[in-house]
Amino acid sequence: MVEPGITEPVVIVGAGHAGVAVAAALRTRGWNGRILLIEAEKEIPYERPPLSKDLLKPGAPEQASPLRTEKFYVDKGIERLAGLSVDSIDREGRAILLADGSRQGYYRLVIATGSRARPLSVPGAQLPGVLALRTHDDAVELKRSLMPGTRVAIIGAGYIGLEVAAAAAKIGCDTTVLEFQDRVMSRVTSAPVSRFFERLHQGNGVRFVFGAAVTAVEGSGRVERLLTADGSSYRADVVIAGIGVLPAQDLAEAAGLECRDGILVDDACRTSDPLIYAAGDVTRFTGSFDGTSQRLECIQNALAQAERVAEDITGSPARSPEVPWFWTVQHGVRLQTAGVRHPEDEVIVRGTPAEGKFSVVYLRDGRLAAVDTIAGLADFRPAKKIIASGAQIDPAAAADPAIPLADAVRAPIPVR
Amino acid sequence: MSKNEVTVIDREGSAQTIAWEPEQTLMEALRDNDLPVLASCGGTASCATCHVFVEKEVFDSLGERSEDELELLVEAEGYRECGSRLSCQIGFDSGLSGVTVTLAPED
Ligand SMILES: Cc1cc2nc3c(=O)[nH]c(=O)nc-3n(C[C@H](O)[C@H](O)[C@H](O)COP(=O)(O)OP(=O)(O)OC[C@H]3O[C@@H](n4cnc5c(N)ncnc54)[C@H](O)[C@@H]3O)c2cc1C
Numbered sequence: 001m002v003e004p005g006i007t008e009p010v011v012i013v014g015a016g017h018a019g020v021a022v023a024a025a026l027r028t029r030g031w032n033g034r035i036l037l038i039e040a041e042k043e044i045p046y047e048r049p050p051l052s053k054d055l056l057k058p059g060a061p062e063q064a065s066p067l068r069t070e071k072f073y074v075d076k077g078i079e080r081l082a083g084l085s086v087d088s089i090d091r092e093g094r095a096i097l098l099a100d101g102s103r104q105g106y107y108r109l110v111i112a113t114g115s116r117a118r119p120l121s122v123p124g125a126q127l128p129g130v131l132a133l134r135t136h137d138d139a140v141e142l143k144r145s146l147m148p149g150t151r152v153a154i155i156g157a158g159y160i161g162l163e164v165a166a167a168a169a170k171i172g173c174d175t176t177v178l179e180f181q182d183r184v185m186s187r188v189t190s191a192p193v194s195r196f197f198e199r200l201h202q203g204n205g206v207r208f209v210f211g212a213a214v215t216a217v218e219g220s221g222r223v224e225r226l227l228t229a230d231g232s233s234y235r236a237d238v239v240i241a242g243i244g245v246l247p248a249q250d251l252a253e254a255a256g257l258e259c260r261d262g263i264l265v266d267d268a269c270r271t272s273d274p275l276i277y278a279a280g281d282v283t284r285f286t287g288s289f290d291g292t293s294q295r296l297e298c299i300q301n302a303l304a305q306a307e308r309v310a311e312d313i314t315g316s317p318a319r320s321p322e323v324p325w326f327w328t329v330q331h332g333v334r335l336q337t338a339g340v341r342h343p344e345d346e347v348i349v350r351g352t353p354a355e356g357k358f359s360v361v362y363l364r365d366g367r368l369a370a371v372d373t374i375a376g377l378a379d380f381r382p383a384k385k386i387i388a389s390g391a392q393i394d395p396a397a398a399a400d401p402a403i404p405l406a407d408a409v410r411a412p413i414p415v416r
Numbered sequence: 417m418s419k420n421e422v423t424v425i426d427r428e429g430s431a432q433t434i435a436w437e438p439e440q441t442l443m444e445a446l447r448d449n450d451l452p453v454l455a456s457c458g459g460t461a462s463c464a465t466c467h468v469f470v471e472k473e474v475f476d477s478l479g480e481r482s483e484d485e486l487e488l489l490v491e492a493e494g495y496r497e498c499g500s501r502l503s504c505q506i507g508f509d510s511g512l513s514g515v516t517v518t519l520a521p522e523d
């Protein structure tokens with residue numbers, strides 16, 4: 001597979017979900033040249049989803065869940081540099097510069113630097129006790145600070161904030177979520193799903209404050225309270241900011257690669273430099289199914305883009321694109337989403353939320369654009385297929401949970 | 417020391433024998449041996465890309481499928497009532513050494 005004359009490795013910056021998957025997928029596709037995986041963190045590359053789920057459960061071990069075993073990297077001849085960050089890219093010289101001053105040439109470069117938690121930018125945000133959750137170290141620090149009776153204030157009712165709220169409530173913390181919008185997960189789901197999860201959390205002792213604009217964190221030597229724009233004050237021993245993420249695009253930006261809230265990549269994950277790829281949370285691209293410019297922060301996208309990079313580097317045929325999907329688990333209830341919902345989509349509820357298990361389908365121009373499944377996966381795979389096919393859906397049939405979603409398809413599925 | 421191995425029949429019908437390391441789920445063993453198992457959910461019974469068929473005796477010896485696992489499988493390509501499993505939900509078991517599993521077709 002390696003052409004004679006290739007001596008430099010494929011260098012991958014960032015050993016998160018995307019970076020590790022690029023390395024693995026290169027080997028699966030027969031790439032037998034050198035692969036060098038460089039990661040700023042010291043630990044063996046690990047999974048992020050459990051950091052806000054299983055790891056925070058009372059009594060659960062603090063260890064991270066490795067993405068792959070140590071043996072895997074050795075067996076596959078994947079060279080790893082851990083605890084060392086990449087400082088800059090010398091595109092002319094086809095090399096990167098590392099934090100220890102060394103220089104490493106590349107045959108192809110893959111930027112898989114992910115994203116970082118958006119920092120809270122109000123006075124007092126630097127006080128001890130104000131936390132964010134992105135890394136394993138963050139998760140361990142958070143876990144150790146959640147005790148029965150601890151007053152926990154979570155800023156932001158996105159999925160990470162809500163998963164943390166569920167874990168805190170389970171531990172017996174006095175848990176409050178402050179959210180600027182008027183409902184939870186407003187960016188990713190519709191009102192019926194928000195309402196369901198709000199009730200679920202409230203039933204488990206979580207309080208919500210909607211329309212809350214946090215203006216300051218106060219305390220002497222450590223966080224003691226939060227202030228909001230309406231003049232209210234909330235006592236807190238621990239504050240968790242779950243206010244979204246920022247793409248870690250600094251390296252690419254400094255090297256002059258095109259970025260716009262994410263590194264811009266084409267449908268083969270190539271950046272504006274043909275020798276440099278990007279994959280995972282750090283990218284911005286045009287969605288294959290809805291044609292909009294987007295950044296997706298989910299495992300599915302990280303893995304699918306990693307496959308795409310490996311296909312392109314090895315000259316393997318491209319697989320057909322996968323409908324993006326995502327899951328979150330709160331109080332033991334799973335929300336799993338396929339497709340990308342737009343706020344103006346028609347919303348059809350399948351089933352009865354009060355029964356604790358239902359789906360919501362989203363129609364755009366009569367076609368199935370996205371689905372949310374709550375506490376059940378029966379509609380998930382059928383919906384993914386229908387979304388990929390671009391088929392028209394009969395709204396009345398889709399609203400009837402007794403009719404399988406596949407039977408709500410109107411026209412024969414057109415060949416893509 | 418005898419090694420734990422499983423025989424895997426891939427989607428083209430060819431068989432190969434792979435090592436199954438303790439502490440790995442069957443999905444991890446398949447994936448780490450370059451079998452085309454995407455495992456896009458990392459083994460949390462969310463994606464069904466790790467769907468395999470196991471033999472009847474093996475199927476009977478494994479525990480019940482969870483509701484999530486079953487709901488995903490029922491909608492999966494080629495679902496078999498007494499044979500389909502998500503390989504990420506099959507933990508290492510030296511008693512399973514020597515069995516044959518077949519990769520289910522992709523959607
Ligand atoms: C708590 C939490 C829970 C989540 N739960 C889910 C979930 O349930 N389902 C889901 O689909 N998604 C979930 N996500 C999102 C998912 O984890 C991300 O989409 C995924 O990690 C993206 O992979 P990535 O490789 O792009 O980035 P990351 O996994 O963030 O990896 C990037 C890596 O690059 C390294 N790096 C950055 N800059 C440099 C540099 N200059 N030099 C060297 N190394 C560098 C970083 O240290 C990091 O390890 C969750 C995220 C978090 C934080």
Ligand code: FES
Pocket residue numbers: 443455456457458459460461462463464465466467502503504505
């Ligand atoms: S790996 Fe996703 S269901 Fe098994």
